[in-house]
Amino acid sequence: MRRMFTPVTAMCAGTADGGGAATSHNEVPLIERERLFGNPHRAQGRLSPDGRWLAWIAPLEGVLNLWVAPIDHPDQGRAMTAEQVRPIRSYFWSPDSQALLYVNDTGGDENFRLFGVNIDSGETRTLTPFKETRVQIIGISRLVRDRLLVGINNRDPRWHDVYSLDLASGELTLVLENEGYAGFIADEHLELRLAAQPREDGGETYFRITANGIEDEPFATIGFEDSANTGPIGFTRDGNTVYWIDSRERDTAALMAQDWHSGELRLIGHSPRADVTGILLDPVSDEVQAWAIDYLRTEWTALDDTIAADLAFLEGELKGDISVTSRTDDDRRWTVVNDPVTAPAETWLYDRDTRTLTSLYISRPELSGEQLAGMTPLEITARDGKTLVSYLTLPEGSDADGFRRPTSPLPMVLLVHGGPWARDSYGSNAYHQWLANRGYAVLSVNYRGSTGFGKRFTGAGDGEWAGAMHNDLLDAVAWAVEAGIADAERVAIMGGSYGGYAALVGLTFTPEQFACGVDIVGPSNLETLLSTIPPYWEAGKRQMYRRMADPETEEGAAWLKERSPLTHAGQISQPLLIGQGANDPRVKQAESDQIVDAMKANGIPVTYVLFPDEGHGFARPVNNIAFNAVTEAFLAETLGGRFEPIGEALKTSSIQVPHGVEYTPGLDEALNG
Template sequence: MTRTAKLLLLATAAGAAVPLAAQSAPGSAVPLIERAKLFGNPTRAAGRLSPDGKWLSYIQPRDGVMNLWVAPASAPNEARPLTAEKVRPIRNAFWSPDSKQLLFINDKGGDENFLLYGVDVATGAQRALTPFEKTRVQLIGGSQKIKDKLLVGVNNRDPRWHDVHLLDLTTGKLTLVFQNDGYSGFVADDDLRLRLVSKPRPDAGSDWFRVTNNVPEKTAVVSYGLDDSQTTAPLGFTTDGKTLYWTDARGRDRAALFAQDVATGKMTVVGESARADVSGGLFHPRTGALEAYSDYYLRNDYVPVGDSVRADLAFLKAQNKGDFAVTSRTEADDKWLVSFDPVTAPAATYLYDRRAKTLTQLYVSRPELVGAPLVGMHPQEIKSRDGLTLVSYLTLPKGADPDGDGKPNAAVPMVLLVHGGPWARDGFGYNSAHQWLANRGYAVLSVNFRASTGFGKSFTSAGDGQWGRKMHDDLIDAVDWAVKRGVTTKDKVAIMGGSYGGYATLAGLTMTPDTFACGVDIVGPSNLHTLLKTIPPYWEAVKLQFYKRMGDPTTDAGRAMLTERSPLTYADKIKKPLLIGQGANDPRVNVAESDQIVAAMKAKNIPVTYIVFPDEGHGFARPTNNIAFNAAAENFLAGCLGGRAEPVGGAIAASTAQVKEGAQHVAGLAPTAQ
């Protein structure tokens, strides 16, 4: 099983052209790209090769819902459906090590209680492999030697901790291997033996312990505190168990890849970047040996380690089809699936034959966007007021920047699009939200503010205790940069984002009420006290990290900070239009977060538009719901910034959207009089 497959499980989204709402808006001569083409189901996605090379799997629509399909590798267009999900889309899948089953996870209504399912490729029989209620599965290990079994964690006994089980993929039997009473991380070898476990420390770091016969040793072999908690962790063993790879920032600022000799304990740097954290790469599918690592500062680049894939990476780069990612490899390593992202065209996935050095296009993810007026993305380095470098990404409306220098000929309205996390990052590539907003006439700026990950632990730690303060200052500094550069004007900037980006939106409209013209908050927390009280129980291991980085609710000083940094505290300061979207089943940012600030605004007679989706969680997974909210958002923004908008039309009616408040404030939301 590839490391990509493991990450997928752990991680663990028409009609004729319509008239424009604002013909005089920026870019009005550019054809409008319909929402359905940007946010509807892709035609095909997430292609994967089976380890034995006999099959290709895809995720593509069946009766309007994303499902698993499979085709012979020799006849990739002869795909047949394997699953028949009717409501909740399947978003990721991976192959069993023996190539007999496709495995996927799914939840109910966005509750994030992800269960593991297996589908037999030969018979199409589907089975729940973790058939429990209110349980979240965690994949711990797969094997090249023991191909009919996996190690999985399930938290059905204690929702805070995952007990480790051996899962027999043939019979579905689960056998308890390790009862977990306080460990947060696990690493197994290719014999499916637990070799390392981690336990949270009082300082919000972690201690890692060796495991013998499923019993952890008493003394930690690796320890680190809060500063290294986002950058240091074991990645996995080579198949022979002799080498353990780590991403490690101890004693340095940026994480590097280390190879540890298990026998001697010696750590050797095998991959590092001058400007970014290195956290992963390409590992040989049979041996598990590192062959290349990812150097991702402004854009991602594969750096070969040794010569095993050096020629392949050079060949793929020379195709000039855009930045590429190797998404799947056969066990024999003779075939790869490679996705190319040209940004100004939809991504395409190719079959790469290593021996013949040939590329065969398998599919374009969104063929309806071929020839659409998509635009480029400009990486930028913006300086904060205290000297930090904020890696950012700017997209401009088509025609606004004829010479392609990332500066429009005349200022245009702008949307500051803030990422979630906040311990995550924005990156380079095709971005549906950027393309959508740019097509509507806006510049779009995404900023890796302090606390974002990927740029060294000091940059991440610079956000500790800075919610609503220096983290927000970085966003303001980026807006000031855009104004000084002539990208936009100070009175024509909206702020928009989901999760932490939703918080930033609320902070922007409450703590800096004159800075933004309006805001769009998607599943954003308004009250940091209630946010921390309602985080899911399976986040127990990282709870202290939240306390240390946000404010500690167990201390007087911490509680005071949480009050001071909560947008709800300043709800009466809101003076600019606000649109809020929320999933009713969100386990991370409870629906009460949006309810509270809406109630506070109503109490002060401050207008707000509030849309709730009863079948969604932390974001909108069902395309009809995503399209509906974006229909509201673009018409909201058109009223605020003067850009273009495709009319709402029947988008709301086609979804489960409940417009709880303020339909009258957005064109097309209020029902028409009969």
């Protein structure tokens, strides 16, 4: 069957040299893993609400911590935290600009606690000091500056009770005891306004919250078919309007405004191609100023003339995709990230009064001047006619000009996203750059079940694990082979979480299609996966059952067994590498243990890498680098690409190899040398 391909040339990022004659990829310098996967120089630069400070994440003695500097002197940064093991990966400003707030867990267990560090004193406090508890941020307001609303599940691990957190004293005051609600929406006065209750059919019902409690009559009902991409996202400052991302009565989700009193819904923005996924709000009124969709790339539609002019100026001045990452309360200054893909991302200070841009930092300056590869957005047609938005990266110098097909088919890595209810998008991707630099074509596919492309596309994945979802991946590989991009005999399948499951499916259900597989924290047994989900996933359990299968029914249990790679482990005939975090609360270590044990019993080679201080993925750069060192040696052995020797990459990591050290070249020497 012929697969159709549509290159979106107007949106393609070129190569670093802008095209022209092809050069041998072997002449392109090898980019060291450390420069791609080590700590960034700086990341997540954000202005304080009052505009006085700039904060960011950067390493302190090798571990990512929070830093701050006066905005007028960004070179005078000082570290505000002193984490020594677990990196800080996200944070936010307190509304009063007095503190930085962040969440962190222990060893990847996802029992997140909330911490705060005072800008003036440097004192760090644990604001939710509870064991085996996962904090949620429920409400942050620019209007109410002295407190937040947080959810804490220390009473019942399934449900988060709502507390008001006084930022000055750290005192927690119970606002609402949760008896079965999935979540809550608060207004700008930090008053709870809506409660979401999960339904048996996998949907949700929303109820108003008043001074008298949660009302009995539903305010809105979301059926299962709309559950993946419909929900309220907040209120205007006056509390009279609630905004929705809403796919009811349409396929792709629109941005809607609903009058709180009359219930009348008003359309603000909609595209038939993709869901609305981003909005810009006025910092004072919380009225919508612009909205965005992400189809092949992010596209903004401005509703406010001034914002339209700002966005036009930024797009004209900066080469590459832009995103506004913070805005001061007076809205005079923004931080803007520019991502050209063929160069490292750069963060800028934008002064709206003077229409000037000042560079604050480059995230990875060590990559400046490197021959980074571009990324091409694609539309690939599946066998049943569905359009699969995909992203292709080719090795620098492997092809000619325009959308440059390689001069001969390349080994390829099919890189599958997790979720599966998530998506791949255009932009800088360290894995694409790394693998392309090693000589591989890299293809990421938004298979059915992915989100962002309408409810029909997401719903088309229901019940299709190891079915039509996998066929989409096979169709994309077939397109790459037919287009002369991929060598059919040298295709690897690799991914994390659901992507790891897809890698296992590839080697069990269709072992003839792939030369090897890399599974990172992927489930091998869907029965045990669903029986061990964290208790705080209770609210979404029925929706998962609808999208997979109900383990409480005979038919559902049979489906889960049949679609589990473990059931078909005897079919594996190609090399497999598995990476797992011992503390993973989502995909337990037993998921990897089971498939490894089955392969050992069947005499099938497998290399099993375990990190005792990681969870669902590898947060510590030393561990991520260690696993990737093993991965590129493993891939080079099977696919024939270039590789940086493992060398000393494992020494500072916590890596353990319970089985199969002999199946990956150089691994035994690196561990024991």
